[in-house]
Amino acid sequence: MRLHRLASSLAIPDAHDALGKFRRQINDLSSHVEVWWLWVNSLLTDTVAVPPLQHWIKHQLLPVVYWHHQQQQTQKKGQREAFQQAWEQASQRLAQASLTRQLPNDELLHWQAWCEDKVRHFHRASSAVEGRNGCLAQMYHNGRGLTDKRLMALTVIHNYGIHREDGSTAASRLFEAPFPDLFEWLLPQMGELPLPRKRRAKGNPNQLMLLIFPS
Numbered sequence: 001m002r003l004h005r006l007a008s009s010l011a012i013p014d015a016h017d018a019l020g021k022f023r024r025q026i027n028d029l030s031s032h033v034e035v036w037w038l039w040v041n042s043l044l045t046d047t048v049a050v051p052p053l054q055h056w057i058k059h060q061l062l063p064v065v066y067w068h069h070q071q072q073q074t075q076k077k078g079q080r081e082a083f084q085q086a087w088e089q090a091s092q093r094l095a096q097a098s099l100t101r102q103l104p105n106d107e108l109l110h111w112q113a114w115c116e117d118k119v120r121h122f123h124r125a126s127s128a129v130e131g132r133n134g135c136l137a138q139m140y141h142n143g144r145g146l147t148d149k150r151l152m153a154l155t156v157i158h159n160y161g162i163h164r165e166d167g168s169t170a171a172s173r174l175f176e177a178p179f180p181d182l183f184e185w186l187l188p189q190m191g192e193l194p195l196p197r198k199r200r201a202k203g204n205p206n207q208l209m210l211l212i213f214p215s
Contacts, residue, residue, distance in 0.1 A: 036122050043118075056099045057111055063090040065115040066122075157182070 003019055006012075014020075040062075044054045067087035074080055094100055100108070159171045161182040171179055 033122075036118075039121075040118055052099060056097060057115065060090075060094045060097045060100065061111055062115045062118070064094050065112060066119050069116070069119045 003022075007014060007019060040058070044057060048054050048057070064087060067083050067090055071080055071083040071087055074083060103111075160169055160179055163169055169179065
């Protein structure tokens, strides 16, 4: 693997086996990316009959939209600068493409919106791996012990919320009496939930602002 060879040649220590962790996740990550590309190629084949236009969408326009989206999402300064540079390079290649100057503005904006939708689907497709990692991390922390409040909540769920096939709960079988549905009882007890904190609005410049549109 190139990263291992590079780390060995530069004598970079890897005490926590970061490269090994990355290598073990490659198959899971790449499978989602491959499914996304199969989906995009299938949609382009069904909607765009001209191969040059398909190539322009995939290799010129889509990278511009993708890097712009990445730049807007990240909070890390180093990543933002790298994504900004990648977006500028992709925008320059898009501006230099002959098909960019030939397409009308309305058609260019149509394909821009099409790419934005596909980029959002790409991020949702990667959430399966991210969600699994988050679940495993939570299970790891649970192994260190349960707080008293969480233990009490789990006890209530076990006694009043878990139903057998006949619909009975542990509490109803013990006391031989019906109890209200746990979820329906809990809703009026919670009251109004607090609103989420409002973040400062970010600037969202036009992804194609480096292009020179035909008049």
